[in-house]
Every structure is written in structure tokens, then in C-alpha cells.
Amino acid sequence: MKEVEITVFRYDPEEDNAPRYESFTIEAKKNMTVLDSLFLIVEDQEPTLSFRCACRLGMCGSCGMLINGRGRLACRTKIEHLGDKIRVEPMRNQLIIKDLSVNMDKFFKNWEKVKPYFVPKEDTDEFSVIPPGSGRREIIDENQDCITCGLCFQSCDAVAIRGENFIGPAALSRAYNLIADERDGARAERLDMVTEEDGAFGCHTFGACVEVCPKGIKPMVTIQKIKMKKLKKTIGLKW
Structure with missing residues (x-):
């Protein structure tokens, strides 16, 4: 296992004046995906973080996000291919519902x-x-x-x-x-x-x-x- 810093876009249009970024450190295991890391953050560090997912198999398309500046499915993107610092943001060209979830x-x-x-x-x-x-x-x-x-x-x-x-x-x-x-x-x-x-x-x-x-x-x-x-x-x- 190795430590990885996950920096996540945070914004709630109903409460926040402007977006911000928040960083979390996780212990990344082999074959762990970005979606897995987001679940770890919700379970252990920040339960209010919002994102969308469903099948976790790359079939439904609901976990589309910007990961290190590139559009990807979080459930099919392995942390080991991204390095020790990862930035996760919501998809562009869509209205933000909250954090990583878009309309x-x-x-x-x-x-x-x-x-x-x-x-x-x-x-x-x-x-x-x-x-x-x-x-x-x-x-x-x-x-x-x-x-x-x-x-x-x-x-x-x-x-x-x-x-x-x-x-x-x-x-x-x-x-x-x-x-x-x-x-x-x-x-x-x-x-x-x-x-x-x-x-x-x-x-x-x-x-x-x-x-x-x-x-x-x-x-x-x-x-x-x-x-x-x-x-x-x-x-x-x-x-």
C-alpha cells in the first residue's frame, strides 16, 4: 500500500459562495480505482462528499468525472496509473448539483x-x-x-x-x-x-x-x- 493524496472539487450551490478544493490522504491498494478512493473518503473522512455511481463496472456511465484534467469513468480508472497526487472534478458543460454530481x-x-x-x-x-x-x-x-x-x-x-x-x-x-x-x-x-x-x-x-x-x-x-x-x-x- 502507498499513500495517495486525492484533491476533490467541493461546491454546494445552495450554501457556498464559490467552489473550493479539499485534499484527503488515503492508503491505496493494488487495483484500487478512483471510485474506490471516493468511497473511502466518504466512509472514513468526509461523509458529505457527493458523487454519482451505479454499476461500478463501466457499463452505466454514471461516474463520469474529470480526473487529472481528463474525462474518465471513475470506476475504470486505477489509482496506480495516476501517481501519488490525483485531482477529481465534476464534468464540464453541465450544471453542478453538488461537488462531483452534475445535472x-x-x-x-x-x-x-x-x-x-x-x-x-x-x-x-x-x-x-x-x-x-x-x-x-x-x-x-x-x-x-x-x-x-x-x-x-x-x-x-x-x-x-x-x-x-x-x-x-x-x-x-x-x-x-x-x-x-x-x-x-x-x-x-x-x-x-x-x-x-x-x-x-x-x-x-x-x-x-x-x-x-x-x-x-x-x-x-x-x-x-x-x-x-x-x-x-x-x-x-x-x-
């Missing part, structure tokens, strides 16, 4: 804007099943693992610059999955919707979303595919 309403409202659900065609016989070997499934497979953790949204400079007016990388990736699915009855409507000013063309291609995704999804690449589909549709090509 995700802005993220999910933008998610809802793209109609993130399958809309069947009136006659679905032709495309009701994706034939094996057709290659259609591979088009969207790389985006299927999104856990809506919001790490790409909090890292996105376009969101930081334009606020909630920019839909954001996660919602655009979800939109692409449905636009690329030929069985979906709203794909043309959805493509037009996400290529307006607040959609795909608002992406500045900084690439931060690609760097932080815990599932290896590349929203920036997907957004470029949306732009290409819009271009093809505009000039009358098959998209």
Missing part, C-alpha cells in the same frame, strides 16, 4: 432532439431483417456501445463555445446509427434535422470526444459521415 438534463435534452428511437416504415417487410453478410450491420456496429456517460459532451469545445445550442457528439452519433439504417422511416427527416446550424456542421473537429470515450467510439468520425450523407442527398446521389 445531465442538458445532455439528455439534446439526445431527445435527434429522435433517438427507431421509426418503422409503413411497409417493413423488405428491411425487417438485416441479411447476414450484407454489410449493413457493420456500418453502425462501432457506435452501438454508447453508454450515454456524457464524457464526450463535457469534453466538446463546440458545446463549451455554443452551449446547449450545439447538439453534441453523443446525440449526433446516435442519429447517425438511425440515418444509416435503411429500415428506419424517419432517416431523411432526421438527416435534415441534424445538419442544421446546431447539428453536425457545428462540429469544429477538435477531436476531444474521440480521446475520452470509454468505449472507443469516435463521434468526430461519425459526424463527418453525417456531413457526407447530407452532401450526397443535396446533390441527388444515393446516401
Whole structure:
């Protein structure tokens, strides 16, 4: 075991005039995660510290935080890879509820804007099943693992610059999955919707979303595919 200093962002909007940082020393064991350290702090040193978590397996996405300045899932980030001093802060581009807990309403409202659900065609016989070997499934497979953790949204400079007016990388990736699915009855409507000013063309291609995704999804690449589909549709090509 070794001693590690965990510096945590503290702020309660209902009580504090300004944010502050508070440091705690813990005994770190092998394979201990940042989330484990936060539980230790709550149990042994500061029971009022607030943060969000659920599955502890990297599946639910609820423990997204800034850890040493980078968006990560606290439950999948091992202390031994970070050194003896660790700083933990809430995700950016979201309102702070308390300490490390943020309000995700802005993220999910933008998610809802793209109609993130399958809309069947009136006659679905032709495309009701994706034939094996057709290659259609591979088009969207790389985006299927999104856990809506919001790490790409909090890292996105376009969101930081334009606020909630920019839909954001996660919602655009979800939109692409449905636009690329030929069985979906709203794909043309959805493509037009996400290529307006607040959609795909608002992406500045900084690439931060690609760097932080815990599932290896590349929203920036997907957004470029949306732009290409819009271009093809505009000039009358098959998209």
C-alpha cells in the first residue's frame, strides 16, 4: 500500500459562495480505482462528499468525472496509473448539483432532439431483417456501445463555445446509427434535422470526444459521415 493524496472539487450551490478544493490522504491498494478512493473518503473522512455511481463496472456511465484534467469513468480508472497526487472534478458543460454530481438534463435534452428511437416504415417487410453478410450491420456496429456517460459532451469545445445550442457528439452519433439504417422511416427527416446550424456542421473537429470515450467510439468520425450523407442527398446521389 502507498499513500495517495486525492484533491476533490467541493461546491454546494445552495450554501457556498464559490467552489473550493479539499485534499484527503488515503492508503491505496493494488487495483484500487478512483471510485474506490471516493468511497473511502466518504466512509472514513468526509461523509458529505457527493458523487454519482451505479454499476461500478463501466457499463452505466454514471461516474463520469474529470480526473487529472481528463474525462474518465471513475470506476475504470486505477489509482496506480495516476501517481501519488490525483485531482477529481465534476464534468464540464453541465450544471453542478453538488461537488462531483452534475445535472445531465442538458445532455439528455439534446439526445431527445435527434429522435433517438427507431421509426418503422409503413411497409417493413423488405428491411425487417438485416441479411447476414450484407454489410449493413457493420456500418453502425462501432457506435452501438454508447453508454450515454456524457464524457464526450463535457469534453466538446463546440458545446463549451455554443452551449446547449450545439447538439453534441453523443446525440449526433446516435442519429447517425438511425440515418444509416435503411429500415428506419424517419432517416431523411432526421438527416435534415441534424445538419442544421446546431447539428453536425457545428462540429469544429477538435477531436476531444474521440480521446475520452470509454468505449472507443469516435463521434468526430461519425459526424463527418453525417456531413457526407447530407452532401450526397443535396446533390441527388444515393446516401
